[in-house]
Amino acid sequence: MKIRDLSILVGIIGIVLMMVVPIPKHLLDLLLIVNISAALMILLISMNTRDAIQFSIFPTLLLITTLFRLALNVSTTRLILSGHDAGKVVATFGSFVAGGQIAIGFIVFLILVIVQFIVITKGSERVAEVAARFTLDAMPGKQMSIDADLNAGLINEMQARERREKIEKEADFYGAMDGASKFVKGDAIASIIIVAINLIGGFVIGMAIHGMTLNDSLNTYAILSIGDGLVSQIPALLISTATGIIVTRAASEGNMAQDLSTQLFRYPKLLYIVAGTVTLLGIATPIGIVATIPYAAILAIAGYRLQRNLAKRQHEEELLVEEKQIEEVRSPESVISLLQVDPIEFEFGYGLIPLADAQQGGDLLDRIILIRRQCALEMGLIVPVIRIRDNIQLKPNEYVIKMKGNTVARGELLLHHYLAMSPGFEDDAVTGIPTKEPAFGLPALWIDEATKERAELAGYTVVDPPSVVATHLTEVIKRYAHELIGRQETKSLVDSVKESYATLVDELVPNILTVGDIQKVLAKLLKEKISIRDLVTIFETLADYGKYTKDPDVLTEYVRQALSRQITQQFANPNEPLKVITVSPGVEKKIAEAVQQSDQGSYLAMEPTSTQAIYNKLSEQINKTLQSGQQPIILTSPNIRMYMRQLIERSLQDIPVLSYSELEPNIEVQSVGVVNA
Incomplete structure (x- = not known):
């Protein structure tokens, strides 16, 4: 165990022993001075802390200092009642601070207790309670905000993790402060009781045991009791103030001194108004100009200097920004930053900004989170962060999807409209703006809210603009997943x-x-x-x-x-035969004979006439399958599957090509066409 850790353990044990073991007066004087200096140190740290989390040990420290202060109260009480002498520190606070007047000292003590108990402690307790409740209630919203920034590319995974940890620490801190503030409240109550015990008990012991007169006993034990109360209440007041400062720190960018100087004097012209008001107060009231004019002059001069410094600082900041921009343009690294390309980008015109603006009801960022989850579940692919930005070069209602800087898809949306796709027959009552569904290229209509119900009753598939974008983006990601x-x-x-x-x-x-x-x-x-x-x-x-x-x-x-089981479940429907387009043995033989081997692997080298003939027959069978409302699937033998895929890859890339080895043995296959050439 390190010496530092051992010293802390010994200190805690020592605090407990102080309540049982008598302490000499000289040691007690030293410990009382340590108590005052520790309280002052805590107050100064709380004033210079930028964020409450930076002083996360404060709730525990609050308990330790409260326990230490109560142990000192026990020790001083023991010395006061046993020998009517509790050391120089207690005597000094009882006589010097109180001005030699028992009544004045007692009133000062009561004022300190009232200020601490009613004003500072009660307010700090309430702030800590509300802060803890609000912090817990705001956690889901903050987490969603972090996810939105992550999806928008504003932060990376490491920064998101740090923000989440900070949110958790804030919740733990304010929850701990809510409980720790009760210690300060109990300490104030205990101080009043201890002073009453010392005063009454000392008065009785002084006359009954030490043989003092009524006046001597009252004077002696009153001064000692008040001194003990003051020497414990002043550190308690400092720590209570530190508690209030810590729990009321919100939206701070610096320490307390920086915030006060920056925010309190942010508007120098207001000092002129205050100076004028003070001057008018001296002229119009019996206070007199002798007391008000100097102070008003100081305020006016301070406002003038602050205003001049503020203008100078703004000018320097503008020059600094201009110089920085010039340096960035001149530096060789400025060109390197332009070479970075985002894997996926979604750009839109200014008319579609409400889609991404959460304050206007847009949920595009939330939908992108779901898209990434969907792609991970369906394809096993971790989709990189999708950067979202507006582009004034696009049409107001236009959007584009880019992969590595190149546009791969585009579309147009009409906000406050719905996209209606026909079920196969048209309804003349459903009218709108003709368009094409961007993801699959199907004919569709943009209809308004009044026509939506009619279209749904007629069997149309009706979707809102955010769903159109989400579907299009999902299909684009699936199509170009191999590039990601x-x-x-x-x-x-x-x-x-x-x-x-x-x-x-x-x-x-x-x-x-x-x-x-x-x-x-x-x-x-x-x-x-x-x-x-x-x-x-x-x-x-x-x-x-x-x-x-x-x-x-x-x-x-x-x-x-x-992966035959997975492929079978992907393309086959349960309890239904898998309908496929097969390839005749003659065509398979032609393809197998046209395979050429090279150092880089095998490839298909077929004559253009034979290739065109096979392609025409294949297109004919695919069109027949599509007209019957079925998904075309080509089924071949395992040895030519990849070459058949190469044959149709450029023009029919969305048509699945399977082999017999990729299907489960129990699957029923039904041929709906044969490719002959």
Whole structure:
């Protein structure tokens, strides 16, 4: 145990022993001086604290000082009643501070107790109670504000964690202060009782035991009792004041001296009004100008100097800002900052600001939080922070979605309208502004509030503008998810798996595959909208087959087969056959024969005429499937699946291509078309 820790333990034990073991007068004088200096130190610290959390030990310190003060009261009471002498400090406070008059000393003591008990302690107790309640009630809102700033890119994960910890500490601190303020209140009551005991008990003991006269006993024990009360109440008053200062600190940017000088004299012109009022008071009342004119002159001069300094400071700040801007433009680092590109950006025109402004009822930030959670659950992808900003270069109702600085989607919204999508047949009573649903490109109408109920009764799908944006943003993230996962993001996923499956990760990385190899496989899965949430199964498969091949295409096929249960549940409906478009053996043979091998892997090298013929037949079957209201799914043999995917990737990238090995054995498959060429 360190000496510092040991000394604190010895000090606490010593305070308890003071209540039992008699203390010599000289030692008691020293401890009383220590009590006064400690109280003054606590008051000065509370005045110079910028934030209440910086003095978080204060509730505990309040209990210790109160216990120390009560132990001193017990010791002084023992000396007063036993030998009518409690040392020089008590005697000095009883005679010198009281001015040699018992009545004056007693009245001063009562005033100190009343000020502490009724004014400071009671007010501090109430403030601490309200602050604790309000801090707890405000915690959910503060947490949501932190999440909103995090999603908007205003802070990073580390800053968000620090803010959350500060909120928790504030709640704990004000809760502790609510209870600790009761100690000060009890201390004030105990001081009155102790003085009464010393006064009455000493008066009786002086006459009965020490043989004093009535007048001598009263004078002696009254002075000692009042001295004991004053020497304990002055430190108590200092600590009570410190308690009030700590619990009333709010929205502070500096210590108490800085706040007073900055905020109290922020408007120098008001000092002229005060100076004029004081001058008028001296002229119009019997107070006289002799007492008021000098003070009014001081106020006027102070206002003039403050006003001049304020103007000078503002001018210096403006020059400093201009110089800083010039230096930023001239510095070589100013260009480097322009090279940083946000992974995802959502920009909108000024007409759509209410969507993101919580004060105007906008919930876009909350929806983005849900989108990130949804993507994590459905795709296993940690979506980076989406930066939201307004752009005056866009149309008022226009928005764009950017990936790494490039626009990948755009749309327009009409606030105070609803987007209505037809169920397949039109209702002439439903009228609006023709448009296209931005996420899927379906024909739709912008309708007003009056038409909304009619559209819903007619079977239209009606959504509000925030839902339109959320759906569009979700679909864009899913479509370009493979671009959002890089080596750094892959390393984070690997580290998260390593926490629970250290043996698996240690075998796979870097002995079998590098982080870059894993990233390529995960990106290929996401490109075909296959969730990578089951990382354990993915890593197990890569550890098994990565020993034989490093080709990401081949490894992806093995992983897809290992995820057969997940893929089957993704595309097949329970209790219904999976309707697919199959590929004839002749077409599969043509594709297999056109596969070429290279150092970088295998690729499809088919003649353009054959490619066009297969593509035409495939498009024909897909159109038939779409017309019947079904989702087209292409089913091939495992050895050509990835080449069929390469064949249609550019023009039909949203059409799933599955192999027989990726489906569960118990799934029923029904062919709705065959590709022949």
